[in-house]
Amino acid sequence: MTPMTAAARGTGPLLVRRFLTDYARNRVNLLMLVLVPGVFVGAASGSIAKLGELLSGTAAPGAQVQTATAGWAAGFIAAIAMYFQIRAARAADRRLILAGLPARRLATARAATGLALAVMASAAAVLTLAAGTGITHPGQVIAGTFMFAVIYLAIGALLGALVAGPVNGIVLIFFVWILDVMFGPVFGSATRPAGRVFPTHFVTLWMTDLPSHHAGRVGDLGWALVWTLGATILAWTVVTRTSRTARAPRHGRPGTVTAQLRAALQAGLLDWGRNRVLWVLLAAVPTVFIVLATALAPGSKTRMTVDENGRQVSTVVDLSFGAGIHPAFMAPIAISSLAVLVGMFLTLDSRAADRRLVLAGQRPGPLLAARLALIAIAALLIVGVSLAVTAAVADIRQWGSYIAANTLLALTYALLGVILAPLFGRIAGVLVAFMVPFLDLGIYQDPMLYSMPPAWAHYLPGYGGFRVLTDAVLTGNFDQTGPLLIAFAWLAGITAAATVVFRRGMHTTRRTAHSRRQPTTAPLRTTKHLGRVA
Incomplete structure (x- = not known):
């Protein structure tokens, strides 16, 4: 075992701490963990619920919309954070690998950092929802919000690897997010088959207790877990691949x-x-x-x-x-x-x-x-x-x-x-x-x-x-x-x-x-x- 390999064994937790410290060093990032859920889940959820009622034509989708806003906020924060984790750090990651750090270890640290950011975004959104409107089924809401964050973490990682320009990347994240929200069950029919292609369709259905009647034997929770597991695999694959490349x-x-x-x-x-x-x-x-x-x-x-x-x-x-x-x-x-x-x-x-x-x-x-x-x-x-x-x-x-x-x-x-x-x-x-x-x-x-x-x-x-x-x-x-x-x-x-x-x-x-x-x-x-x- 070479000295570098032995030293690298203890670098995983250290790298995660350093990556999170770098994220927290910008105090505005921490403010956004409070501000974004505060806007979506707290201040604007009533107006969004009214819009959902107008678009869906149902009498009372307000509770479902307000619950879904926690997932929307957590997903958006996680996608943006992971995009910049992948895109902004490529040159630094390349230098670490050239210095002898194993690429897999670096990828694991990046993935763990993304997971930690997803947990923080989910916690902020759920706490805001609990303080604002209350939570009827806390376990379901917490799990659903975390699934939102993990799925959008993978979307942020994928776009971070494929799209170099931050304007293009952020516009694409916004584009995917707005399509997912507007075509989602709370703004339309929960039974619409076309909605199944969107990433958080089944998560939203399970999280908000809107039965889809098109999930088959697996059920809405089963398909939501399939999407979440697929997103986790995608995020890991993307982070592993991108840790071997860099640009100037x-x-x-x-x-x-x-x-x-x-x-x-x-x-x-x-x-x-x-x-x-x-x-x-x-x-x-x-x-x-x-x-x-x-x-x-x-x-x-x-x-x-x-x-x-x-x-x-x-x-x-x-x-x-x-x-x-x-x-x-x-x-x-x-x-x-x-x-x-x-x-x-x-x-x-x-x-x-x-x-x-x-x-x-x-x-x-x-x-x-x-x-x-x-x-x-x-x-x-x-x-x-x-x-x-x-x-x-x-x-x-x-x-x-x-x-x-x-x-x-x-x-x-x-x-x-x-x-x-x-x-x-x-x-x-x-x-x-x-x-x-x-x-x-x-x-x-x-x-x-x-x-x-x-x-x-x-x-x-x-x-x-x-x-x-x-x-x-x-x-x-x-x-x-x-x-x-x-x-x-x-x-x-x-x-x-x-x-x-x-x-x-x-x-x-x-x-x-x-x-x-x-x-x-x-x-x-x-x-x-x-x-x-x-």
Whole structure:
């Protein structure tokens, strides 16, 4: 037995502790373990239950929906955490293996770390559910929530191995998660055969006591365990394979203001051109989301409040498949969710290169303009694709106002992503970037859930744009000047904030570089002085 082999035997628990310490070192990650379940399970579960009732057409799915939210929260946290465990640590893992650490031992440590993260995510979600609504069958809920976390742990590991770009990876995780939730039993028929292909279909059925009548002799619990065991095997296989490979990072390059701006734009667009998966995702995700919203349109009517000639009027709106109202309200949610992720990751991915460019002589102004232009192009691409699909399935009364409202929301949320990027980093930033548009546009601004947004929701970034959008969908005359001005004020304010955040990052870097040069120049001045004295 070689000394390295003997030493490696005790490294497994040490590596797990180090990996968990690295995760906990970012205090925001720990905050997300409380915040995400608090949002899904605590604050928004009642509104989600109301949405489930609207979409499923059943009289009282509220208890099932609130129970399922614990699994949704745990799964989402576990998937994001495992994605970055696999993707961000590839170079470090490769160096450990080259130094003599057995690949299997490293893979075991990574897998154990993922399992520990799944346990933490599940515990946070279950505790939040117990504190908020109570748990009728604790053993069933705890086990079901943990199964959710393990299944999504495997999804995060698989995408971490296959998808290099964090934008692409996180968008795909969000895409799988939203399909799984929206096509799940609590938002539709528990007996629908097509639902069996989604990863947590049987787990949800067993966890929420919704009999499927299509599980055969094995039963819903049996199929849920099969999915969980398959996910465990998949996660182990992926972690073992990826521990043998690694990749290296990239760089970027810098004259007059116009020349620098043109060069930065060309470099950014060239980098985008190589990332074909991103372009496909920016087109495919909103398309599928809106088509899905059309297919899941509730066959019911609801009462909404609209502004007509300066007066608030209550009107009954048909939400059924043929009316085309439901996808019109779902489109801005897809647009804003993608825009904030794109804004955040384009900022994070270019930050190191931007700092090197500034140190090499690039002016921060043209560099900032180029980055904001690239983010705006991405946001407008999302808007264009989404509206093209929406036009085929939705009935919009004022298309000009509808396009303007979606564009304002996309740009606002894309720039919000620029601000979130340096504040929260990758893992916590993704969770915050997901929750803000979900709560703002998907819950509190949605006229299907609230005839008028709560008073405090008037201060959220989506209020002005969504009021303009609602007016465009439901009325034939524009009379939302006040909300439109609010939307422009949000866009102007968030642009100014993004500019400050970007310039501050570049200024800090330059000051740091300057301070590093000081020790080398001071002794030179002293030496010259001593020479003159001599």
